[in-house]
């Protein structure tokens with residue numbers, strides 16, 4: 001595939017053939033956001049096509065753990081967990097210290113429960129609520145996952161549902177062009193095939209579900225300089241297409257400093273080590289055998305703290321009870337199989353592994369030093385340790401949107417028929433790394449895809465279109 005840059009083309013020069021190839025809604029990107037939007041449009045009786053650059057739709061969604069926070073779902077009610085959209089919105093807002101876009105916090109907190117229920121009731125996705133621990137910043141157990149507890153499982157189930165619903169999913173179709181008139185009305189898209197040819201599709205509405213710019217090193221240097229040297233653990237297709245189109249159209253960009261980092265990326269294996277280990281009493285120590293931050297604040301900001309340590313690395317230290325919990329996570333099982341987990345019988349052996357002074361390490365393990373965690377059990381030998389670094393998982397800044405996922409211009413006015421959701425749009429984490437509440441990524445993707453579908457249906461059928 002060539003490296004043609006995403007562009008905006010004048011609608012009056014759109015190839016005539018494109019007009020014969022028409023779909024009401026063109027969805028750019030087949031990750032969790034795009035596939036959710038497609039399924040909801042199907043339920044609303046609106047035809048759409050998903051255009052996906054890869055041969056199989058995976059995106060960052062398949063690389064993820066697949067954990068989605070949601071209040072008030074049927075499965076959460078069945079477990080008698082008291083929760084509400086208001087409580088969830090308050091948790092999101094608190095984590096972002098009030099800097100998350102309020103209209104999106106409210107809209108996503110309200111939409112995600114119905115979205116997960118719809119995917120379960122109408123498309124056979126089965127949800128479980130994760131048990132045993134709370135993710136940082138969540139006041140109640142509301143993290144949902146499919147039975148496989150992986151992003152691959154989530155995407156497999158969404159893709160199966162799309163196939164069962166007979167929704168056109170055009171793979172190997174990298175959208176390069178949006179066709180727009182002078183008013184910003186979009187009339188179609190042009191997508192590139194692996195042999196370099198361009199095909200065209202006219203449409204009434206476009207939903208950008210092509211995620212953010214984490215995979216575009218130049219954009220990360222420009223827009224997110226604090227992570228310019230960090231390893232990117234997301235999907236290469238997160239190439240900033242939405243930002244490029246938005247800039248060319250005069251769209252407003254928002255929250256560009258927001259992102260999901262992760263301070264627990266095993267090296268050299270390149271694998272996620274669940275933050276549940278830290279929440280259950282594990283700790284991060286540096287090459288001096290000392291803790292350097294309060295792990296309970298969150299894994300996203302931990303990425304910056306870890307990168308600030310000598311060599312940009314740290315060790316996750318934990319013990320046997322935490323190891324037993326960790327083995328419930330498929331990501332961890334894979335990392336362990338790849339040799340990421342080291343076992344040490346004593347403080348001295350652990351100190352030798354880390355290369356630090358054993359007296360300093362013993363004091364750290366005994367709870368001495370900064371960042372006290374009252375009530376946390378002291379770790380006991382035998383110890384486990386994983387060498388980790390800080391990574392960029394995905395960007396949370398993007399196209400500014402309203403609560404209906406309509407893209408806004410720099411004057412705050414919505415474009416007539418351009419919608420964006422998931423990582424293509426701004427998220428609900430504010431403009432800094434510490435604003436990311438666990439699950440904000442897939443929250444934006446799934447709730448945003450759900451809302452964008454309703455908005456697209458409404459744009460197509462204004463008198464009768466229903467709102468979620």
Ligand SMILES: Cc1cc2nc3c(=O)[nH]c(=O)nc-3n(C[C@H](O)[C@H](O)[C@H](O)COP(=O)(O)OP(=O)(O)OC[C@H]3O[C@@H](n4cnc5c(N)ncnc54)[C@H](O)[C@@H]3O)c2cc1C
Nearest residue numbers: 029031033053059060061065067175237422423439441442
């Ligand atoms: C290791 C890791 C673990 C994570 N774990 C979690 C988690 O447990 N919970 C959580 O909430 N978040 C998690 N995240 C973040 C989460 O993966 C993302 O926020 C989410 O997947 C975004 O979904 P999306 O549909 O917007 O984007 P994606 O899933 O990336 O999908 C975008 C799709 O668009 C396609 N595309 C891009 N450009 C074009 C184009 N021009 N034309 C056609 N197609 C295009 C891409 O190929 C891709 O398939 C994790 C991220 C990583 C990296």
